[in-house]
Amino acid sequence: MTKLQTFACRAMLFVVAAVLVVCTGRAWGQNDTGSISGTVTDPSGACIHS
Numbered sequence: 001m002t003k004l005q006t007f008a009c010r011a012m013l014f015v016v017a018a019v020l021v022v023c024t025g026r027a028w029g030q031n032d033t034g035s036i037s038g039t040v041t042d043p044s045g046a047c048i049h050s
Contacts, residue, residue: 001009040048
């Protein structure tokens with residue numbers, strides 16, 4: 001391999017690694033640990049029991 005080919009290969013490897021790092025960080029931001037809380041009321045303000 002020539003020096004140019006070696007450089008191009010390393011540059012491509014760096015780009016792929018950087019993309020993977022960015023995508024992995026975004027994937028960890030997606031989770032399903034949320035919750036919903038509150039009180040359901042009718043139009044007169046009375047609580048509705050389940």
